[in-house]
Amino acid sequence: MAKRAVLYLRSSKDRHDVSVESQRRELQRYVSSCGDILVDEFIDKVESAKTANRPAFQDMMAEVKSKQCRFTIIYCYDTSRFSRRMYDAQLYKHLLKKNDIELVFLKLPKSDPLMDSVLESLMEIFDEFHSQKSKMDGLRGMRENVQQGWRAGGRAPVGYCLEKTVVGSRDGEPVTKSKLIPDPKSFYLIKEYLKGVVNGIARMHLVRELGIDIPKTSLIYIEEGALTYAGHTVWNRHNECVDGKYKGGNRYRDRKDWVIQRDTHEAMISDEEAEAILSKREEERASRKRRRISIYLLTGIVTCRCGANFIGEGGYYRCQKRCGNRGIKKDTLEQIFIEMLFQNLFSPENIEAVKNSIEKKSRKSASKKITKEEELRKKLKSIEKEINGIVDLIQKVKHKRSLLTKLDSLEEERVVIESQMDKVDRSSVPLAINVNSKDIICFMENYKKTFHQINIERKKSMLNNCVGSAILDGNLLIITPKYEVITGMKSSSKAVEKVIR
Numbered sequence: 001m002a003k004r005a006v007l008y009l010r011s012s013k014d015r016h017d018v019s020v021e022s023q024r025r026e027l028q029r030y031v032s033s034c035g036d037i038l039v040d041e042f043i044d045k046v047e048s049a050k051t052a053n054r055p056a057f058q059d060m061m062a063e064v065k066s067k068q069c070r071f072t073i074i075y076c077y078d079t080s081r082f083s084r085r086m087y088d089a090q091l092y093k094h095l096l097k098k099n100d101i102e103l104v105f106l107k108l109p110k111s112d113p114l115m116d117s118v119l120e121s122l123m124e125i126f127d128e129f130h131s132q133k134s135k136m137d138g139l140r141g142m143r144e145n146v147q148q149g150w151r152a153g154g155r156a157p158v159g160y161c162l163e164k165t166v167v168g169s170r171d172g173e174p175v176t177k178s179k180l181i182p183d184p185k186s187f188y189l190i191k192e193y194l195k196g197v198v199n200g201i202a203r204m205h206l207v208r209e210l211g212i213d214i215p216k217t218s219l220i221y222i223e224e225g226a227l228t229y230a231g232h233t234v235w236n237r238h239n240e241c242v243d244g245k246y247k248g249g250n251r252y253r254d255r256k257d258w259v260i261q262r263d264t265h266e267a268m269i270s271d272e273e274a275e276a277i278l279s280k281r282e283e284e285r286a287s288r289k290r291r292r293i294s295i296y297l298l299t300g301i302v303t304c305r306c307g308a309n310f311i312g313e314g315g316y317y318r319c320q321k322r323c324g325n326r327g328i329k330k331d332t333l334e335q336i337f338i339e340m341l342f343q344n345l346f347s348p349e350n351i352e353a354v355k356n357s358i359e360k361k362s363r364k365s366a367s368k369k370i371t372k373e374e375e376l377r378k379k380l381k382s383i384e385k386e387i388n389g390i391v392d393l394i395q396k397v398k399h400k401r402s403l404l405t406k407l408d409s410l411e412e413e414r415v416v417i418e419s420q421m422d423k424v425d426r427s428s429v430p431l432a433i434n435v436n437s438k439d440i441i442c443f444m445e446n447y448k449k450t451f452h453q454i455n456i457e458r459k460k461s462m463l464n465n466c467v468g469s470a471i472l473d474g475n476l477l478i479i480t481p482k483y484e485v486i487t488g489m490k491s492s493s494k495a496v497e498k499v500i501r
């Protein structure tokens with residue numbers, strides 16, 4: 001049966017990238033050779049191949065989740081066009097699968113299907129589906145607003161004020177949207193201040209010099225909004241806030257996730273000046289962070305036999321309560337600890353457990369598919385039986401009208417079930433797979449490699465994720481690992497012990 005298809009086209013201004021036109025040509029040819037019908041296309045033309053700003057992609061994913069989705073299959077030129085990061089790609093595939101949408105790449109990915117299935121089971125654990133979903137819904141409306149030059153909401157930043165315009169009415173009340181215009185009282189003052197910051201003049205000195213009556217934290221906030229003062233509207237800059245705490249402890253998202261609409265209002269400073277202010281703030285923040293972070297990896301992870309924490313101090317780890325348990329050299333404990341953990345992670349029993357767990361999962365989803373098919377087939381059979389009965393009856397009775405109505409509705413039902421069966425058939429529910437131990441080892445080796453490359457804070461959070469408990473009792477180190485987060489599997493982990501000399 002012909003499917004309703006859309007194309008996702010994306011190209012960057014990089015000279016070597018495949019142009020949108022030639023992607024379209026090749027894909028159109030391919031779609032018609034598959035016998036599918038094109039209903040639309042989504043195009044992102046971006047500045048550089050690395051940018052994360054893909055409005056058309058967001059629109060497409062929003063339609064995927066909507067009840068009025070017009071298509072059942074997406075054609076795309078290659079995997080990197082769909083998503084640059086492996087993890088993101090999995091997330092989107094997951095989302096499409098949940099909505100029964102097929103994804104086809106013209107140039108086949110070089111990925112390993114077994115690796116993909118390992119990642120896929122990880123996905124179920126890390127399921128970011130919901131947060132991703134609500135985020136996209138919110139962003140869409142905001143983006144439309146901003147693209148038309150309106151503010152996405154909120155107060156005017158210091159130096160500007162809001163100019164409201166009535167754009168329509170709802171329930172008799174006027175609907176207003178707003179734009180930023182210079183605030184005659186503070187525009188030039190803030191401009192002077194920002195120019196001073198660019199020129200390396202100390203914050204407090206500027207405050208005195210210019211007679212500014214603004215607290216330091218607000219000044220920092222102004223500096224962090226430098227792009228706004230360069231005349232652009234920036235959104236998606238603040239991180240999600242839950243219970244008064246920012247996700248990941250950072251007020252702002254990564255710069256690459258910001259969405260910037262250029263030249264929406266009068267600028268105080270140039271782009272270069274804004275960049276200078278931002279990188280200065282970045283430096284300030286980094287140096288504060290360096291001072292704050294403890295260099296002791298295992299503080300808060302290893303506990304003493306008396307139940308107190310082992311904490312780092314003067315190159316040693318010691319019991320916080322000084323119960324008499326001996327202290328141990330920082331480097332010695334850290335090295336042994338990590339070695340033990342990875343040795344256990346790579347142990348044959350653990351690999352075997354993960355392997356079994358993945359296979360079990362895939363068998364389960366395969367059998368789910370079969371049950372769904374059977375259920376639909378049964379329904380179809382009973383409807384067909386009913387239809388035949390009514391057809392027989394129609395030939396015998398005089399007043400056929402109500403029977404014909406019933407027949408119509410049964411026919412409709414039959415079509416629906418048939419299309420559901422069609423979907424089950426082509427939804428890419430994995431068949432039961434056999435996982436190779438080598439693939440798992442490869443996956444874990446990757447994990448280990450990553451571990452040695454990241455900073456101490458991330459190392460700490462990784463350890464927190466895979467250590468159930470760790471106790472130091474005299475010379476004896478006892479670690480009970482938990483590997484769910486690494487492997488996605490709830491394999492029970494036995495404690496491992498080692499005597500430290």
Ligand SMILES: [Zn+2]
Nearest residue numbers: 304306319323
């Ligand atoms: Zn103790």
